[in-house]
Amino acid sequence: MAGRSxxxxxxxxxxxxxxxxxxxxFGFTILAIVLWRVITVGLAEGYPASFWISQALNGLVLxxxxxxxALGYTLVYxxxxxxxxxxxxxxxxxxxxxxxxxxxxxARGWMEGPWLVVVIALLSIxxxxxxxSVLIGVTLERLAYRPLRQAPRLxxxxxxxxASLFLQYSVLLIFGVSPHSYRKPELISxxxxxxxxxxxxxxxxIFFTSILLMLALYFIIQRTKLGRAMRAVAxxxxxxxxxxVDVNAVIVLTFMxxxxxxxxAGVMLGFHNTVVKxxxxxxxxxxxxxxxxxxxxxxxPGAMFGALLLGLIEALGPSALGIxxxxxxxxxxxxxxxxxxxxxxxxxxxxxxEKKA
Amino acid sequence: MPKxxxxxxxxxxxxxxxxxxxxxxxxxxxxxxLLAFAAALFFWYRLRRESRTQSRLVPxxxxxxxxxxxxxxxxxxxxxxxxxxxxxxxxxxxVLTQGAAAGATAGLLxxxxxxxxxxxxxxxxxxxxxxxxxxxxxxxxxLGVSPGAVAEAQVPPLRYLISALxxxxxxxxxxxxxxxxxxxAARAAGPTQWRSRLSGPAFTSAGRxxxxxxxxxxxxxxxxxxxxxxxxxxxxRSTVRLLFTLIATGSGLFALRAATxxxxxxxxxxxxGLGVLCMPFVLDQFQNSVMGIVFIFVMMGLGLNIVxxxxxLLDLGYVAFFAIGAYTYAFVxxxxxxxxxxxxxxxxxxxxxxxLLGYWMALPLAMITAAFGGILLGIPVxxxxxxxxxxxxxxxxxxxxxxxxxxxxxxNGPRGILEIAQPDLFGLAPEAVSGGLLxxxxxxxxxxxxxxxxxxxxxxxxxxxxxxxxxxxxQEDEDVAQATGVHLVRTKLLAFAIGATFAGxxxxxxxxxxxxxxxxxxxxxxxxxxxxLIIVGGIGSPAGIVLGALALKGLPEVLRGVDEYRIVAFAxxxxxxxxxxxxxxxxxxxxxxxxxxxxAGAGEIAPEADETFVKKQENDKGTGADGExxxxx
Numbered sequence: 001m002a003g004r005s006x007x008x009x010x011x012x013x014x015x016x017x018x019x020x021x022x023x024x025x026f027g028f029t030i031l032a033i034v035l036w037r038v039i040t041v042g043l044a045e046g047y048p049a050s051f052w053i054s055q056a057l058n059g060l061v062l063x064x065x066x067x068x069x070a071l072g073y074t075l076v077y078x079x080x081x082x083x084x085x086x087x088x089x090x091x092x093x094x095x096x097x098x099x100x101x102x103x104x105x106x107a108r109g110w111m112e113g114p115w116l117v118v119v120i121a122l123l124s125i126x127x128x129x130x131x132x133s134v135l136i137g138v139t140l141e142r143l144a145y146r147p148l149r150q151a152p153r154l155x156x157x158x159x160x161x162x163a164s165l166f167l168q169y170s171v172l173l174i175f176g177v178s179p180h181s182y183r184k185p186e187l188i189s190x191x192x193x194x195x196x197x198x199x200x201x202x203x204x205x206i207f208f209t210s211i212l213l214m215l216a217l218y219f220i221i222q223r224t225k226l227g228r229a230m231r232a233v234a235x236x237x238x239x240x241x242x243x244x245v246d247v248n249a250v251i252v253l254t255f256m257x258x259x260x261x262x263x264x265a266g267v268m269l270g271f272h273n274t275v276v277k278x279x280x281x282x283x284x285x286x287x288x289x290x291x292x293x294x295x296x297x298x299x300x301p302g303a304m305f306g307a308l309l310l311g312l313i314e315a316l317g318p319s320a321l322g323i324x325x326x327x328x329x330x331x332x333x334x335x336x337x338x339x340x341x342x343x344x345x346x347x348x349x350x351x352x353x354e355k356k357a
Numbered sequence: 358m359p360k361x362x363x364x365x366x367x368x369x370x371x372x373x374x375x376x377x378x379x380x381x382x383x384x385x386x387x388x389x390x391l392l393a394f395a396a397a398l399f400f401w402y403r404l405r406r407e408s409r410t411q412s413r414l415v416p417x418x419x420x421x422x423x424x425x426x427x428x429x430x431x432x433x434x435x436x437x438x439x440x441x442x443x444x445x446x447x448x449x450x451x452v453l454t455q456g457a458a459a460g461a462t463a464g465l466l467x468x469x470x471x472x473x474x475x476x477x478x479x480x481x482x483x484x485x486x487x488x489x490x491x492x493x494x495x496x497x498x499x500l501g502v503s504p505g506a507v508a509e510a511q512v513p514p515l516r517y518l519i520s521a522l523x524x525x526x527x528x529x530x531x532x533x534x535x536x537x538x539x540x541x542a543a544r545a546a547g548p549t550q551w552r553s554r555l556s557g558p559a560f561t562s563a564g565r566x567x568x569x570x571x572x573x574x575x576x577x578x579x580x581x582x583x584x585x586x587x588x589x590x591x592x593x594r595s596t597v598r599l600l601f602t603l604i605a606t607g608s609g610l611f612a613l614r615a616a617t618x619x620x621x622x623x624x625x626x627x628x629x630g631l632g633v634l635c636m637p638f639v640l641d642q643f644q645n646s647v648m649g650i651v652f653i654f655v656m657m658g659l660g661l662n663i664v665x666x667x668x669x670l671l672d673l674g675y676v677a678f679f680a681i682g683a684y685t686y687a688f689v690x691x692x693x694x695x696x697x698x699x700x701x702x703x704x705x706x707x708x709x710x711x712x713l714l715g716y717w718m719a720l721p722l723a724m725i726t727a728a729f730g731g732i733l734l735g736i737p738v739x740x741x742x743x744x745x746x747x748x749x750x751x752x753x754x755x756x757x758x759x760x761x762x763x764x765x766x767x768x769n770g771p772r773g774i775l776e777i778a779q780p781d782l783f784g785l786a787p788e789a790v791s792g793g794l795l796x797x798x799x800x801x802x803x804x805x806x807x808x809x810x811x812x813x814x815x816x817x818x819x820x821x822x823x824x825x826x827x828x829x830x831x832q833e834d835e836d837v838a839q840a841t842g843v844h845l846v847r848t849k850l851l852a853f854a855i856g857a858t859f860a861g862x863x864x865x866x867x868x869x870x871x872x873x874x875x876x877x878x879x880x881x882x883x884x885x886x887x888x889x890l891i892i893v894g895g896i897g898s899p900a901g902i903v904l905g906a907l908a909l910k911g912l913p914e915v916l917r918g919v920d921e922y923r924i925v926a927f928a929x930x931x932x933x934x935x936x937x938x939x940x941x942x943x944x945x946x947x948x949x950x951x952x953x954x955x956x957a958g959a960g961e962i963a964p965e966a967d968e969t970f971v972k973k974q975e976n977d978k979g980t981g982a983d984g985e986x987x988x989x990x
Contacts, residue, residue, distance in 0.1 A: 154671050162928045165925075165927065173378040329755065336749065344740065344745070
């Protein structure tokens, strides 16, 4: 039997193999079309190199923000196997809280003071945003997710969708429909000019802050007792609890960590986009989810790289493909669909635990 | 912290939320009693649960003490258990103190907060930029004084005490309600029993006939309200009539449930069908248009139910098919407003400004296009399960909308497609045929009714067919279904295609109803609405879907004044339904059994109680295993 099948292998064409190769061929066709499009249209357009560089830097800044949000998705998914659909709203609430903190600081003139005062004020604004997000994130876990922990998988997802809408429209009802605009302080409103490339200070600050926060998270996960507990719970909840890990506490702490990062992202996105409003967390949330999937959901370094990559693709894609910038959301969602079709475990796979793949 | 204080604090948080979103200002002079009533309902819920666990802790004698794992927990013997416990000394007093303490906590906190805000507002500090809704009107409504008094810092201190007392009263009222419910053996089992009575055949015959007769009585009221010269509540007659129409239709569903299967149910359903069919003729334009949209969403809900309820594929991009149906009909029936299509058609020799196809000719086209779209979107997501599927379909929905918005040449972009043709009746206008009895919106409502009935028939038959069994098997466990011979690819694609077909039909009718359609009509919220209505009504149950559509699309039209709270209420409802009653108001028979079996298995353990953690660990293992197969093949 075995001998026959080896000898007949070149001719054997079962349905699964055909399917596999068909999918692969389809994937390569799409890749070829995209490449052809980039070469014939995007590069032929003749933008200067400085344009590409500044676009790429823009993409990295956006990618840094996405990474912070994507980490929240990945952390929660790694432990609870659920998509925290309301995570984008948690981020938005951080942005709203940051806006009011900023207004408070501006009303007292702290934003025009000496640079040390401005830096301290900015740091506190971010901390306030993070605190608000943590509060909302933990409440969400307690009210909307914890009662559903042993329910079928669709149930918490629907609950999360409800929570997402609830947060959005509560913010709409409480704070009104009009966007709240972030005014940058003098100190960081300028930028650096390197030849033809302009780097705004906010962009640089956002990028480096996100890298810093990501490193801090990585340190927490890899080097602290809490991180070890989190990894243990992600690996096997029952065994972890038998080893003395307080699973509930770990889940709450995971939500706190993810929400804190989202809050920081919300404040930074506020400075980047200059406005926050009730629905400004939704699309970034979806994008961040895309980034998490791109890197392999549950995989922490994967989420970071996936987000940076997504930011780059989004910033460069429309010009490279020669399509209007309104389609940048389409590019992100198409990317999500394509990744899930061709490489469902993401670019880097799911390393947190193999059994989820 | 004592439990009652905690309850009070939660109630305070909840009430603060209601105040923050500006509810007191909306309700005028009734704000305080209304809020106190809302708080009382919450206290009642908490106290009842609390006192149940307490009464269960009291040791019982005899076999009655053991809760039998059965279909209906809380029935029969258990009810007596509780009665026995309640009559023990000290218990009623404890419940009363708990209720009063909780109410006083919440009331005092509310009074303090409103005092602070009244003080701030009275001193002329504007906090409006921060909290949009903290305005004198709101605080004044909360304190039962005029807005002017707040603005001039003229609130008498007694007012704060009164508003605190209101909530304390609410707590005491709740405690009394709990006690009254507990001592009465028939009511001790609570809503569980009431619900099982209403949805099961275990009816007393008089009550049953009352339920069956109710929709007809309500229909009579609706018709009476429509007669010229009848006035009710002044100018609001139209809205009141709509409310009665909605309740009549909804009660028809309960009447159907109450009728015993067989000849009786057949007779009742024929009568109810006739009653509903005469509605488009007696309602006016406004009520007809609301009922039309309700039944268009019933059509969508039935279609989505096939995908989500039967096949278990959570599709959040369902609006895409709705849009495909609507745009297909718009393309062929509107005077060609989009440059690309009109250019194409003039090139083909079709004279401009003339509709290409009528409603009936376009019907199969819309269905086929939508089904094709369903298959096209279904193929890439064949391998995805659960959450991933939800997000990808959501992405698809957004992509379609973005394309409609940005492909100006094809879809006319945000300017939309205008002047879509109305459905005709054998080439004639329906108004002319019916001699003015049927308005244009009534005609749409009638079409929606007939289409919903047809779709419901197909859906029910499909559910009972071999394909329906395959869907349910697939929903339960894809791997096992495949192992038992279900062709997964075919079954999934059929679910997507059939669901999409129904959405296409709904979309076509929607386009005909709207006359002008724009990309904003097909936002994510259409998907969410459709999903919400099948979840609230009961996944997998056609009757539940009708009820869900009536509640979620019809009631907001009655409550026009509080329209801005609609989505928040939806969203909260979605979360609460998932926690309290994931199977919906009128669950399908299968889910009802499952839920009952689950409840009997798990008992009444409070989900968040810490002492149940060990038990949860066992269950969590199940979740983990679920996660294992959930993500990817």
